[in-house]
Amino acid sequence: MEVLYCEHILDHYRYPRNEGVLEDADISHQRDNPLCGDMIRLDIRLKDGVVEEARFSGRGCVLSIAAASMLTEEIVGRSVAELEAYQDEDIFRLLGITLGPVRARCALLPLQVLKEGLSQLAR
Amino acid sequence: MxxxxxxxxxxxxxxxxxxxxxxxxxxxxxNAASSQKPQVVLEAVAAFYRHHYAAVRRGVYTLSEEATAAYEEARDKVAAFINAPDRRSIVFTRNTTEAINLVAHTWGRANVGPGDRILVTEMEHHSNLLPWMLLCQEVGAELVYLPITDGGRLELPQLERLLDGPVRLVAVTHVSNVLGTVNPVQAIVAQAHAAGALVLVDAAQSVPHMPVDVGVLGCDFMAFSGHKMCGPTGCGVLYGRVELLEHMPPFLVGGGMIERVGFTGVSWASLPEKFEAGTPAIAEAVGLGAAVDYLERVxxxxxxxxxxxxxxxxxxxxxxxxxxxxxxxxxxxxxxxxxxxxxxxxxxxxxxxxxxxxxxxxxxxxxxxxxxxxxxxxxxxxxxxxxxxxxxxxxxxxxxxxxxxxxxxx
Structure with missing residues (x-):
């Protein structure tokens, strides 16, 4: 059988980690992917400037769901300053693949949501 | 077969x-997004650049005369392809989107006012929706939708009721780019005209795929793209009835579309130059002409x-x-x-x-x-x-x- 995605990507898609919402989130933000109508929402609760808990919800393709699932695992215990330093490459590193410009937009949607959420926190 | x-x-x-x-x-x-290109189109574009290329219309030298003749021959081919009675009714645009924007900006701003209505359908591509949405917002007109059924057909029984009012234009797709539905444009045009409304047909998904005759459809405007019908990118078509085009203000202004420019005034060139400001996509139009020849041969x-x-x-x-x-x-x-x-x-x-x-x-x-x-x-x-x-x-x-x-x- 041909391998479409690495097994760990499919695993995060089929069994997403940290799926849901947080009622007492400090950062709560969502965004659509205009290409396909997908939506990812992130809820993050902070304690002393560090991520205590993170949840995601929404709908999307394998890449956007897997990236969101991985990101919510990745950021727990990180400071806001560390979150702000996240780059596109960090998502590609988590996924373990490189992507063309169109599909990259799917994979980067959760990071975009995180960045926009952080900028609202700053305000 | x-x-x-x-x-x-x-x-x-x-x-x-x-x-x-x-x-x-x-x-x-x-193919609904864009079509591939046959060798004859690739060759027509390359041969034009190799042997005949120059700016059109203004040059009095041989190359420019040849380029102008080739460009205008492409217009004749397109006119014949959709059975347009007059070559002046064919305006080369970049694509369907630009053709529809042209009508919204020129005819729309001159003819649609506060309280007027534009009727579109729920199955329109954004390019036959957003120009009208913006026009309505700008001039205080109302955008009205002809609904579709759950099965993806137009709710035609509602058309008469929706046309009862100050509807200036019906903008409808000939073939849906999602559903594939072929809409009964001829009947819609007859009903719209009876109610005093003009009709613009988005033919991006029909002209490349089936015989289309603007005389039979009876529409006032029609837009389609060359790149979806085996032609190069960058050259599309607006068909408009000559009486309408003649009374419309220009779209883009600048070179190539004036008759005379003074320090305080200007008179516009005649059709279709009036709507083709600047150096057009000449080789692309020639390529579109070759695509039309190819499709007609098949x-x-x-x-x-x-x-x-x-x-x-x-x-x-x-x-x-x-x-x-x-x-x-x-x-x-x-x-x-x-x-x-x-x-x-x-x-x-x-x-x-x-x-x-x-x-x-x-x-x-x-x-x-x-x-x-x-x-x-x-x-x-x-x-x-x-x-x-x-x-x-x-x-x-x-x-x-x-x-x-x-x-x-x-």
Whole structure:
């Protein structure tokens, strides 16, 4: 059988980690992917400037769901300053693949949501 | 079929169809977005650049005269192709989108005012929706929608009621780029005209695929793109009735579209130059002329029949797969476009899985977000056929969707 995605990507898609919402989130933000109508929402609760808990919800393709699932695992215990330093490459590193410009937009949607959420926190 | 139509002969005319993608022969099924180009079009563009290229209309030297003649010959070919009675009714634009924007900006701003209405349908592509939405917002007019049924047809019984009022224009697609639905434009035009409204037809998905006659349709404006009908990118067409075009203010202003410019005033060039400011896409127009020649040689009736047969075959085969849901009307009411969903597989993942098998399809909203909202769809996968697609390719599509289901099922 041909391998479409690495097994760990499919695993995060089929069994997403940290799926849901947080009622007492400090950062709560969502965004659509205009290409396909997908939506990812992130809820993050902070304690002393560090991520205590993170949840995601929404709908999307394998890449956007897997990236969101991985990101919510990745950021727990990180400071806001560390979150702000996240780059596109960090998502590609988590996924373990490189992507063309169109599909990259799917994979980067959760990071975009995180960045926009952080900028609202700053305000 | 007894038309002498042979897709395998036709395939040999398109160089790109010989290539492989991801180790498999390319199956190109995104023709509603853009078509591939036959060798004769590639050669016509190259030969024009090699031998005849210069700026058009203004030069008094041989090259410019030749370039102008070639450019205007392309206009004649396009006019004949859609049976336009007057070559001045053909304006070259960049594409369908620009053609519709041209009408909204010029005719719209001169003729639509506060309280007036523009009637569109729920199945429009964004390019036949947003120009009207913006126009209505700017001038204080009202945008009104002709609804569609759950089965993807226009709610024609509601047309009469919606036309009862200050409707200035009906903007309707001839063929839906998502549903494939072929709309009864001729009847809509008759009803709209009886109510005193003009009609603009988005023919981006019809002119490349079936015989279209503006005289028979009776529409006032029609827009289509060269790149969807075997022509180069960058050259599309606006057809407009000459009486209307003559009274419309220009769209873009600048070089090539004036009769006389003084320090305080200007008089515009005659049609169609008035609407073709700046140096146009000359070689692309020449290429479009070659594409029209090519399509006419194959025969639009034969192309249409071929695509309808493929569509019926593909719909029947796809529907037989578990979890596949076809969107839109039955095959006999549509052109060669099929949007569908596959249970528990996101359209992007499906498109990716098909690409791994050499098959190019579209996934997403297809620039028709309100339509997807109306039908309660997040996104869809779409296949769309053209003259060079084959039954064998449909079979490869179906087995590739089956593979994707096995690879991605949870």
């Amino acid at each position: 007894d038309t002498g139509f042979d897709p395998l002969t036709i395939r040999a005319d398109f160089p790109v169809l010989a290539r492989e993608v991801n180790g498999r022969p390319l199956v190109y099924l995104d 025969g639009m009736e034969a192309i249409h029949a071929h695509e309808k047969a493929l569509t019926a075959y593909a719909m029947e085969s796809l529907a037989a797969l578990p979890g596949v849901r076809l969107i839109g009307p039955p095959a006999e009411e549509r052109s060669g476009v099929i949007a569908f969903t596959v249970a528990s597989i996101h359209p992007h993942d499906l498109a990716y899985a098909l690409d791994r098998q050499g098959i190019a399809i579209r996934a997403g909203l297809h620039c028709a977000q309100p339509l997807h909202e109306r039908l309660g769809l997040a996104a869809t996968a779409r296949v769309s056929f053209y003259l060079y697609n084959t039954r064998e390719e449909v079979e490869r599509l179906v087995s590739a969707v089956w593979n994707a289901q096995r690879w991605l099922a949870g």
